[in-house]
Amino acid sequence: MLFSFRVKFYPADPFRLTNQGRTMLYQQLKRDLRHGRIYCSVGEAAALGSLIVQEELGDYNEEIHVENYVASMNLALRQTESLERKIIELHKKREPRQNPSEVVNEFLSIVSSLETYGIDPHPVKDHRGSQLYIGINYTGISxxxxxKRSQHFRWNEVQKINFEGKMFIAHLSYTDASREA
Incomplete structure (x- = not known):
């Protein structure tokens, strides 16, 4: 029997964590990428994938890393051959002998700058019946x-949250100046 316990933690600034904390956050975010909880462009997914490959396999070596050596690695939810080729291309270009903690820091820098960082998106429909996703993180509701993020409501704008049946209602209070920020 195997039990698994996870705590999701997405700090606003991952670089304020200790090395061990950053490593644990890296493992969590790597899993989020693999399970499709991090929405990003193909280019960003390739960059993140190349960092994972660098951290796990080390420097590119043409004698060891033959053909599609990343195909067996579960890096992203929708891992295509095209994405794998881009990951390999970026892995080949990586600076040799890079310290694993530098690789982890670069990964965290990229992923923490994404709009979906720390958000577990949930499918919903708006008042017109259009499909979209909603999620929350330390900055607010998106x-x-x-x-792509279509709306973002900062926590200081949210006055009240209601659930009525299947409806989620966020009552907002904001000025024109706060919406421009």
């Missing part, structure tokens, strides 16, 4: 359409 909605996403086709993987």
């Amino acid at each position: 909605t996403f359409i086709c993987g």
Whole structure:
């Protein structure tokens, strides 16, 4: 019997964590990428994948890393041959003898700058019946359409949250100046 216990933790600034904390966050985010909880472009997914390959396999070596050596690695939810080729291309270009903690820091830098960092998106429909995703993180409530943030409501704008049946209602209070920020 195997039990698994996970705590999701997405700090606003991952570089304020200890080395061990950053390593644990890296493992969590690597899993999020693998399970499709991090929405990003193909280019960003390739960059993140190349960092994972660098951290796990080390420097590119043409004698060891033959053909599609990343095919057996579960790096992303929708891992295609095209994505794997981009990951290999970026892995080949990586600076040799890079310290694993530098690789982890670079990974964290990229992933923490994404709009979906720390958000577990949930499918919902708006008042018109259009499909979108909603998620929360340390900055507020966000909605996403086709993987891109369409709206963001900061926590200081949210006055009240209600659930009525299947409806989620966020009551907002904001000025024009706060919406421009």
